Amino acid sequence: MMPGEKVGGEVEAAIEVQTAPEFAGLVSAKRLQTVAESVLHQEGRPGELTLVLTDDQGIQVLNRDFSGEDVPTDVLSFSAQEDGGPFVAALEAKTYLGDVIISYPRAAEQAAERGHPVEQELDLLVVHGILHLLGYDHADEGEKTVMWARQDDILRSL
Numbered sequence: 001m002m003p004g005e006k007v008g009g010e011v012e013a014a015i016e017v018q019t020a021p022e023f024a025g026l027v028s029a030k031r032l033q034t035v036a037e038s039v040l041h042q043e044g045r046p047g048e049l050t051l052v053l054t055d056d057q058g059i060q061v062l063n064r065d066f067s068g069e070d071v072p073t074d075v076l077s078f079s080a081q082e083d084g085g086p087f088v089a090a091l092e093a094k095t096y097l098g099d100v101i102i103s104y105p106r107a108a109e110q111a112a113e114r115g116h117p118v119e120q121e122l123d124l125l126v127v128h129g130i131l132h133l134l135g136y137d138h139a140d141e142g143e144k145t146v147m148w149a150r151q152d153d154i155l156r157s158l
Contacts, residue, residue: 016048020055049097062076077133127151
């Protein structure tokens with residue numbers, strides 16, 4: 001069986017979670033995998049992706065180098081499917097969707113500001129990042145309305 005094949009109507013997903021050592025005890029990799037798998041299942045999209053939890057410094061470097069914004073952010077998505085992106089995918093990596101990078105400190109701060117557990121904020125950031133990998137965007141109000149509605153539907157189903 002190849003990654004991304006449907007098995008009995010199920011969408012196959014392969015999710016790798018990489019967590020910076022200082023956050024390893026604070027995050028359930030299994031929970032993040034489950035959330036990511038749910039997004040792919042609900043979107044009917046098989047594939048592989050990597051979720052990375054890092055610190056503000058790590059995400060700031062990526063944000064500066066790839067987006068030109070020299071500030072930390074909560075989540076970045078790097079699609080392996082877009083032409084002209086910063087990465088070149090091997091032909092055999094057709095099912096690799098890309099990477100979602102999340103700042104754990106930013107997620108914790110936003111969770112505190114919004115009055116909910118950090119796990120809930122991480123769920124939101126995982127869903128948001130993966131939707132970007134799948135082609136959703138929020139560059140204008142129309143796109144934002146569609147993406148936020150889809151994001152809310154997925155989060156409600158978790």
